[in-house]
Amino acid sequence: MKTFRNFVAGEWVAPASGEYFDNVNPADRNDTIGRFPLSNSEDLERAVVSAQRGFELWKRTPAPERGDVLRHVGDIMTRRKEELADLMTREMGKPLTETRGDVQEGIDTAYYAASEGRRLFGKTVPSEMRNKWAMSYRRPIGVAGIITPFNFPMAIPTWKMFPALVCGNSCIFKPAEDVPHTATALVEIFLEAGLPPEVIQLLHGAGEVVGKAIVEHPSIPLISFTGSTETGSQVGATCGRMHKRLSLEMGGKNAQIVLDDADLDLAIEGVLWGAFGTTGQRCTATSRLILQSRIHDQFLGMLLDRARAMKLGDGRKKGTDVGPLINEAALRKVENYIDIGQAEGADLLCGGRRGQGRDLEAGYFYEPTIFARVEAGSRLEQEEIFGPVLSVVRVQTAAEAFAVNNGVKYGLSSSVYTRDVQVAFQALQDLDNGITYINAPTIGAEAHLPFGGVKQTGNGHREGGWEVYEFYSETKVGYVDFSGTLQRAQIDNYQGSAD
Numbered sequence: 001m002k003t004f005r006n007f008v009a010g011e012w013v014a015p016a017s018g019e020y021f022d023n024v025n026p027a028d029r030n031d032t033i034g035r036f037p038l039s040n041s042e043d044l045e046r047a048v049v050s051a052q053r054g055f056e057l058w059k060r061t062p063a064p065e066r067g068d069v070l071r072h073v074g075d076i077m078t079r080r081k082e083e084l085a086d087l088m089t090r091e092m093g094k095p096l097t098e099t100r101g102d103v104q105e106g107i108d109t110a111y112y113a114a115s116e117g118r119r120l121f122g123k124t125v126p127s128e129m130r131n132k133w134a135m136s137y138r139r140p141i142g143v144a145g146i147i148t149p150f151n152f153p154m155a156i157p158t159w160k161m162f163p164a165l166v167c168g169n170s171c172i173f174k175p176a177e178d179v180p181h182t183a184t185a186l187v188e189i190f191l192e193a194g195l196p197p198e199v200i201q202l203l204h205g206a207g208e209v210v211g212k213a214i215v216e217h218p219s220i221p222l223i224s225f226t227g228s229t230e231t232g233s234q235v236g237a238t239c240g241r242m243h244k245r246l247s248l249e250m251g252g253k254n255a256q257i258v259l260d261d262a263d264l265d266l267a268i269e270g271v272l273w274g275a276f277g278t279t280g281q282r283c284t285a286t287s288r289l290i291l292q293s294r295i296h297d298q299f300l301g302m303l304l305d306r307a308r309a310m311k312l313g314d315g316r317k318k319g320t321d322v323g324p325l326i327n328e329a330a331l332r333k334v335e336n337y338i339d340i341g342q343a344e345g346a347d348l349l350c351g352g353r354r355g356q357g358r359d360l361e362a363g364y365f366y367e368p369t370i371f372a373r374v375e376a377g378s379r380l381e382q383e384e385i386f387g388p389v390l391s392v393v394r395v396q397t398a399a400e401a402f403a404v405n406n407g408v409k410y411g412l413s414s415s416v417y418t419r420d421v422q423v424a425f426q427a428l429q430d431l432d433n434g435i436t437y438i439n440a441p442t443i444g445a446e447a448h449l450p451f452g453g454v455k456q457t458g459n460g461h462r463e464g465g466w467e468v469y470e471f472y473s474e475t476k477v478g479y480v481d482f483s484g485t486l487q488r489a490q491i492d493n494y495q496g497s498a499d
């Protein structure tokens, strides 16, 4: 079996502990991909010292030149797309059509970042004084700690590291334990593209050990974390205490609303993709379906037929619609919520059991599951499950649907199917989410727009698009007074009228 390494101080190295963990294919427990390092604070210490050297070099590299490295990264990812998708499906489980999309998101982010190296705009504004200039500009911050989840093994690390690097920071990358192979491939690509080796450090291992150590390290001033709200709270508490710059992207409990006037065929396609794509393991997954009463029964009938027909299987095999869950713990969590739903009196209409059949025995498969008659406010309706479980809530009016959508602690994504333009704009205005889709599912963010959520989904920052560059750079202001005299600011010579 292949033994993989960390990338620290410009070399592929074994962990200080000498210990490793197995990376297993979730579609087949008997298929072990390799052994990956269990890193600790000793590995981190070396990585930080090296990343600081990398930062000193990289911050002096002109931003357009930094962008060129990212363009080259995009070219290599394009060339290796098929191979990357295959290795990602093997360790993460989602079908190849989805892992290709995951790689493509990285490619799009690379080309966006490359061109941003020629912008990174500051502003020049008029001064209050004569013969004085005033301007703002961006500076890199330092060593960025990058902590990522398992569900988008390529896209999420690229969302974070590409802008971090274009802004001139160096990165210490700690990927999720379930997807270390994709992370290793990404670091190989950085190196092939010409990134100076000390600008990137890769540490594999347990979140509670090396992830926590990164968050607590005093020489890492910048943390970008995507993962569960529970872990994010711990990360946030530490960063608050240590005055670190922090971006949090966390859980969701997203709803698709289907109103009486909707195109039902279109809405069916949306909910199947939103709820069961990526086996429900997307932060933007459709976990609640809010149906207006007149179309409720008809829509549910149409949906059940389609959900029952979805094919569970190995994501690397043709014809698979739904891959496995990521691991045993995820499977148990889903099973626990099936018990909770039944105890709360919801109607289990389909699924509710592990994947059946010999092909599925060795993997973490769970059937697409639909609960109807789910009460707003119940645990099934409120809590993130992160699996192929859809809860259907019946409402009388659009206003009630909006209130149910807003009645959870999360606020990532929402979707409304309607033909009424007034209701559509009302939804864009009133739904408490970072993203609202009209006549499209809750999933499907594009790389060049800001991405993130409100309430307990995030902490106010956005990934993607133009906004993320603000997070990875510090604004500095410069004044140049060429008047040759002392000019006092804050308009203390203001001549305005007091009466």
Ligand code: NAD
Pocket (backbone or CB within 6 Å): 147, 148, 149, 150, 151, 152, 174, 175, 176, 177, 205, 206, 207, 208, 210, 211, 212, 213, 215, 226, 227, 228, 229, 231, 232, 234, 235, 249, 250, 251, 252, 282, 283, 284, 384, 386, 412, 452, 453, 457
């Ligand atoms: P997780 O919170 O278990 O782990 C995320 C990362 O944090 C992993 O790399 C893990 O090793 C690390 N980690 C764990 N404990 C840590 C600690 N104490 N200190 C520092 N790091 C630690 O999440 P997951 O199961 O990998 O991912 C699923 C979650 O991520 C879901 O809640 C999902 O909604 C969320 N998610 C959110 C977004 C978004 O953009 N809002 C995107 C994808 C996933």
